[in-house]
Amino acid sequence: MKNKSQFKLFLELFATFFKIGSFTFGGGYAMIPLIEREVVENKKWVTGEEVVDVFAVAQSLPGAVAINSSTFIGYKIAGKKGALVATAGVILPSLLIITVIAMFFSRVQDNPVVKAIFSGIRPAIVALILTAAIKVSKTSxxxxxxxxxxxxxxxxxxxxxxxxxxxxxxxxxxxxxxxxxxxxxxxxxxxxxxxxx
The missing domain is CATH 1.10.30 (DNA Binding (I), subunit A)
Structure with missing residues (x-):
């Protein structure tokens, strides 16, 4: 029974961080609002103050802030295995997507439609990062x-x-x-x- 509930927790951790990794564009800082919403508001795994501390530590260490944050949160929720599961969840979407893009990007990077898409994505990323800064500032x-x-x-x-x-x-x-x-x-x-x- 314990193994079943632990497996369910690992699955939930993986699914949550896979979702974060799949639907956040613009790198680690752009992931902060989504991480906060998922782990603080939706799952209630950590408090608002704790997640700010996690972001601070994650930023001060080598590596991407989103990956470091997922590792910290995974460890807090389910120990070493939780850290591995959460990290795998957040990394896997990027790995799959960038592998596919790398295969085709050189052929389409000069396409006007692709350029237009990226010109629209960049300002949206700035807004996501600004939102994260405002949310973190409220508790910091x-x-x-x-x-x-x-x-x-x-x-x-x-x-x-x-x-x-x-x-x-x-x-x-x-x-x-x-x-x-x-x-x-x-x-x-x-x-x-x-x-x-």
Missing amino acids: IVDKIGLFLSALAVILVVVFDVQAIVVILGGAAVGLVIYYLFPLRAARILNGGGHKD
Whole structure:
């Protein structure tokens, strides 16, 4: 009975991440809104705060954010096997689709219809990434310090071309400083922000 329920969970994990991998275009960041909707709102496997933490860790590690996120979530739900199942689910659609496209793309890449399709897809991808940023900001920016750090991170990455890992490590360092030097403020942040001061 336990094996049957475990198999059902693995199947659900695979199907969920296969769906995410199949219907998200534009790379890892474009997958964030769909991952959040599926694992937080639909399946309730993780909370909104937990998924933001997953995205932060996934971004700070080598590899694609969507693959890293699926591995983390799969592990949280069903251990090592869950991590493998979720990762396989999110990778398989891309693998199948890109294999087919690679066989034919060189023949159609200059086709006006194909160019028109891609010119429409690109702005839609930007909208998906922006949506993900807005959703994540609602649970991540809980006070003025968070707002300042977010603005500073954007400036460092966009204007000064600072590597993302440097920005993430800098944010982690600030978090540690606040935790040890300002414990009351840290407690408010960790408890959802309290009042925004």
